[in-house]
Amino acid sequence: MPEIHYISTEILDLPTVKDIFESNKSLELSEEATFNIKKSKKYLDAKTKNNDTPVYGINTGFGSLCNVKISSDNLSRLQENLVMSHACGTGEYVPKPIVKLMLLLKIQSLSYGYSGVQLETVQRLIDFYNNDILPVVYTQGSLGASGDLAPLAHLSLPLLGKGEVYLGEKIVSSEKVLKKNKWKPITLQAKEGLALLNGTQFMSAYGTYILLQSHKLSYLADVIGAISVDAFDCNMSPFDPLVHLVRPHRGQVKTAERFVEFLSGSELGLSEKKNVQDPYSFRCIPQVHGASKDTIVFATKTFKTEINSVTDNPNIFVGDDKIISGGNFHGQPLALALDYLSIALSELANISERRTYQLVSGLRDLPAFLVNNPGLNSGFMIPQYTAASIVSQNKQLATPASVDSIVSSNGQEDHVSMGANAATKCLRIVENLETVLAIELLNASQALEFRKPKKTSPFLESFLVSFRHAVSFVAEDRLLADDIHTSIGFLQSFSIDSELLF
Numbered sequence: 001m002p003e004i005h006y007i008s009t010e011i012l013d014l015p016t017v018k019d020i021f022e023s024n025k026s027l028e029l030s031e032e033a034t035f036n037i038k039k040s041k042k043y044l045d046a047k048t049k050n051n052d053t054p055v056y057g058i059n060t061g062f063g064s065l066c067n068v069k070i071s072s073d074n075l076s077r078l079q080e081n082l083v084m085s086h087a088c089g090t091g092e093y094v095p096k097p098i099v100k101l102m103l104l105l106k107i108q109s110l111s112y113g114y115s116g117v118q119l120e121t122v123q124r125l126i127d128f129y130n131n132d133i134l135p136v137v138y139t140q141g142s143l144g145a146s147g148d149l150a151p152l153a154h155l156s157l158p159l160l161g162k163g164e165v166y167l168g169e170k171i172v173s174s175e176k177v178l179k180k181n182k183w184k185p186i187t188l189q190a191k192e193g194l195a196l197l198n199g200t201q202f203m204s205a206y207g208t209y210i211l212l213q214s215h216k217l218s219y220l221a222d223v224i225g226a227i228s229v230d231a232f233d234c235n236m237s238p239f240d241p242l243v244h245l246v247r248p249h250r251g252q253v254k255t256a257e258r259f260v261e262f263l264s265g266s267e268l269g270l271s272e273k274k275n276v277q278d279p280y281s282f283r284c285i286p287q288v289h290g291a292s293k294d295t296i297v298f299a300t301k302t303f304k305t306e307i308n309s310v311t312d313n314p315n316i317f318v319g320d321d322k323i324i325s326g327g328n329f330h331g332q333p334l335a336l337a338l339d340y341l342s343i344a345l346s347e348l349a350n351i352s353e354r355r356t357y358q359l360v361s362g363l364r365d366l367p368a369f370l371v372n373n374p375g376l377n378s379g380f381m382i383p384q385y386t387a388a389s390i391v392s393q394n395k396q397l398a399t400p401a402s403v404d405s406i407v408s409s410n411g412q413e414d415h416v417s418m419g420a421n422a423a424t425k426c427l428r429i430v431e432n433l434e435t436v437l438a439i440e441l442l443n444a445s446q447a448l449e450f451r452k453p454k455k456t457s458p459f460l461e462s463f464l465v466s467f468r469h470a471v472s473f474v475a476e477d478r479l480l481a482d483d484i485h486t487s488i489g490f491l492q493s494f495s496i497d498s499e500l501l502f
Contacts, residue, residue: 007033013304017104037122040116055325093139100132105201110195114316136164206338210430218293227441232355232366255286259285335422349391356384379474
């Protein structure tokens with residue numbers, strides 16, 4: 001029997017999400033969630049029965065059509081039309097792990113009982129999640145303000161037996177999958193289409209996925225940076241706790257502590273140094289890596305709040321007897337956090353590339369381009385070019401999306417967050433960072449070979465033994481693209497305990 005995660009009001013955080021995914025847990029509604037969903041739906045049904053008072057999105061049109069009254073006979077058709085008309089996504093397919101996160105976060109948000117949806121609707125979303133029936137969603141289409149309308153419309157289409165889903169590695173029609181599982185399409189009732197589409201689950205899922213990667217890559221940046229410190233025969237004094245206690249930014253202190261721990265017992269670290277000072281890309285690692293850590297922590301707090309929130313509209317408050325149209329779908333907090341995170345991750349790549357540059361420069365008794373017979377062999381000349389091109393692209397991708405806005409819906413939706421664009425380009429920065437770190441690891445491990453018989457620390461030697469099973473020492477020129485891709489795969493497969501990450 002698979003392990004179960006119960007959807008409830010208990011806080012959903014990154015370690016919990018990581019555990020749900022890594023343990024491949026199934027989802028199930030708690031009694032509390034079931035009660036809250038039913039209570040909200042019962043209240044909404046009572047409010048809309050024989051009631052002609054206009055309530056946005058329930059018996060009115062949407063966006064700038066909010067003043068158009070809809071008859072009670074057409075409320076279900078209204079909601080289905082909303083889903084179909086808003087499914088206007090284009091671009092690439094959203095990665096499947098992010099689609100699965102979208103399902104989880106939409107289920108979580110609807111479970112609080114402020115949305116007025118049917119229990120059957122939430123249960124069908126859970127069925128999709130548990131059976132790995134993942135809707136095909138596109139990366140382009142959301143302005144990040146009326147909720148992630150287009151992406152969430154594509155996420156919702158299979159409820160109606162429309163659109164496409166992944167079934168294993170194949171893309172098939174959702175109608176076919178519903179018939180195979182003997183599921184009837186959901187007949188959406190008052191407000192349900194709006195509850196499904198109005199929300200930030202596209203941005204939130206991207207941000208959650210990116211943050212899980214960010215915490216891991218931040219840790220690996222420290223591990224690989226520590227290997228480079230020894231490979232470049234650097235001083236240990238910049239990591240002395242006394243330096244950081246007089247400027248105690250949390251991330252800076254944590255980074256310095258990690259480097260002292262990672263390099264503990266290093267023969268190279270204990271050896272006498274010819275150079276009094278090291279370049280900033282080594283000497284200022286605690287300050288630079290630390291600032292990025294602090295940004296990751298800030299973004300984590302923002303997204304933790306968001307994924308435990310209700311972000312559709314209008315909101316139903318049963319105890320206060322109110323249905324309130326507000327703006328919780330607006331993605332500004334996420335857009336700003338994602339832009340800030342993009343800059344921080346770009347900087348981790350930036351300083352990594354600078355360390356790679358120093359390692360191949362023929363300095364500190366290392367051969368030019370880290371290879372025997374330089375000239376005959378070009379060695380590690382061009383991987384640095386690759387890293388340089390990537391960090392330059394990151395600078396372009398890190399241009400903030402949140403400072404942009406564009407008017408939509410005939411001026412009704414006149415300020416948007418562009419948080420969806422911030423999310424998709426932040427993911428590209430994460431992928432780029434992973435590649436740049438893989439290139440640094442390739443260079444630093446090669447440089448350490450020229451320091452033998454002296455060794456780095458036992459911890460880093462153990463790490464390098466694992467790496468050498470994947471990538472061997474480069475004795476003469478060979479196809480380094482293969483080594484770069486293998487190095488990336490090594491980082492992707494490297495498992496780190498949650499206690500070390502969060």
